[in-house]
Amino acid sequence: MATTVFVKKTIGGVEIAEPALTPPTLANPTLPIKPKLGTAKSKSRKREIPEGLWTKCPKCATMIFDKELDEHLKVCPKCSHHFPISARERIHSLVETCTFEEMDADMASVDVLKFSAYEGKLERDRKATLLKDAVVTGLCKIGPHRAALGVMEFGFMGGSMGSVVGEKLTRLIERGTEKQLPVIIISASGGARMQEGAFSLMQMAKTSAALAYHAQQRLPYISILTQSDYGGVMASYASLGDLILAEPGALIGFAGPRVIKDTTQAELPPGFQTAEFLVEHGLIDAIVPRNDMKQRLVEYMDFLTAGKKAAAAAS
Numbered sequence: 001m002a003t004t005v006f007v008k009k010t011i012g013g014v015e016i017a018e019p020a021l022t023p024p025t026l027a028n029p030t031l032p033i034k035p036k037l038g039t040a041k042s043k044s045r046k047r048e049i050p051e052g053l054w055t056k057c058p059k060c061a062t063m064i065f066d067k068e069l070d071e072h073l074k075v076c077p078k079c080s081h082h083f084p085i086s087a088r089e090r091i092h093s094l095v096e097t098c099t100f101e102e103m104d105a106d107m108a109s110v111d112v113l114k115f116s117a118y119e120g121k122l123e124r125d126r127k128a129t130l131l132k133d134a135v136v137t138g139l140c141k142i143g144p145h146r147a148a149l150g151v152m153e154f155g156f157m158g159g160s161m162g163s164v165v166g167e168k169l170t171r172l173i174e175r176g177t178e179k180q181l182p183v184i185i186i187s188a189s190g191g192a193r194m195q196e197g198a199f200s201l202m203q204m205a206k207t208s209a210a211l212a213y214h215a216q217q218r219l220p221y222i223s224i225l226t227q228s229d230y231g232g233v234m235a236s237y238a239s240l241g242d243l244i245l246a247e248p249g250a251l252i253g254f255a256g257p258r259v260i261k262d263t264t265q266a267e268l269p270p271g272f273q274t275a276e277f278l279v280e281h282g283l284i285d286a287i288v289p290r291n292d293m294k295q296r297l298v299e300y301m302d303f304l305t306a307g308k309k310a311a312a313a314a315s
């Protein structure tokens with residue numbers, strides 16, 4: 001740093017010293033510059049907080065980094081709580097890359113009964129999910145097996161089954177029968193869609209009949225129950241699987257607990273509509289964690305299609 005030269009001056013009889021040169025400005029690099037508030041310091045503090053969002057697990061209250069949650073297929077790494085997952089994410093987690101051939105992607109519901117606010121709700125959920133209705137169907141490959149796969153989207157009007165969901169699933173099952181493929185349907189649904197009234201209820205019979213023809217051909221049907229499954233969906237195809245699997249913590253029933261309690265006037269056992277309760281009482285064959293689902297499906301299909309393959313080889 002340059003030394004400052006001082007000169008002596010006498011003002012009013014008092015001798016004072018002052019710099020001979022004008023002091024350098026703040027821009028001069030030889031002088032330490034006072035950091036401006038709210039720049040360097042706040043930048044470094046920002047860097048300490050990673051970008052992205054955190055999600056609080058409703059079961060164990062752990063804060064989980066969203067990226068980590070996605071890597072675990074939306075399962076809490078600490079307590080294994082299964083968060084809801086979209087139909088597209090689920091398909092991505094199960095099928096071999098680029099093997100999903102989607103069917104009837106543009107089939108859309110019509111407001112036949114002119115039900116109050118139905119059109120608006122359809123429009124809202126189409127925007128939110130980028131789907132036309134509450135199920136995605138298609139043929140795919142899971143491990144070495146070709147299969148007909150239908151996945152319900154709870155985010156679209158609570159995964160409710162109207163005429164489009166019923167028709168898409170029926171076509172999927174019929175395609176499975178025609179191509180001699182196992183059918184897998186992953187349900188997440190509040191039941192039949194009330195806005196389509198009897199048209200929704202008719203889907204129960206239609207999907208069940210298609211499954212009966214599929215079964216006549218001795219082809220396997222695996223039903224997987226996730227999140228919550230109630231009403232007309234549970235009373236039709238969701239409970240007709242040769243094998244019925246469920247994700248941990250899935251809620252399963254026909255009507256909700258309060259309705260049952262009011263109707264039967266009986267005390268209900270705690271947790272009687274959970275997958276864990278129902279596996280012990282025989283409605284469900286196995287509880288399969290999401291991270292194991294693909295491998296387990298391959299093993300079940302190995303087993304369920306072995307007889308048919310042996311018969312084909314012998315003929």
Ligand SMILES: [Zn+2]
Nearest residue numbers: 057060076079
């Ligand atoms: Zn947790």
